[in-house]
Amino acid sequence: MLERIKYILKNKYYLTSILFLIWMLFLDPNDIITQVRHLVRLNNINQDKEYYQEEIEKINKDLMELNSNKKQLEKFARENYLMKKDNEDIFIIVKEGEK
Template sequence: MAGRLNGILGFIAHYKYLIVVVIGVLIVGLIDENSFLKRVQLELRISDLKREINRYTEQYEADSRQLDELKRHPKAIERIARERYFMKADDEDIYVLSDDEQPIETNNETTE
């Protein structure tokens, strides 16, 4: 038992600086509040948020252009109502054409 303890203490004494450096790197790299792992996670989050900001900025600009068009041209309101909400004037009909093919059900049963 004493020989084993002396071996462990000798190992620690011989590699004390290496052990301290490894423990320090583990604390700073993985455990600490400002660790490299958290830093990478926060950088990824920041890049996601920047992409989201750009997307919302583009959407805002498109909506602002459309709002300006609606303010300048009253006929634009009518056009948007027709395109998006399928509204119509009293004297016209609306036909919605679809490329989707509906399967035709056939009854292949024979009665005897």
């Protein structure tokens, strides 16, 4: 076993190959650790992309519905923007712990 290690260390091709592998795996700017970090970041970005695409689809659906239905538009304005008619009063009831 010891003789084999000595042979590998004395052989310039083996030694060069080992040094090359060490360089590529740990010392290069594009080493394995960096590649794994990039893959994790890419997966997170793809998940965010899917989430935002779903949200865009929901918003577009709501927009189409609001543009086509006056009653739905009025309900949306009243609930989200607290709009009212001139002859109405609005009372907002907030439960304890909510803001």
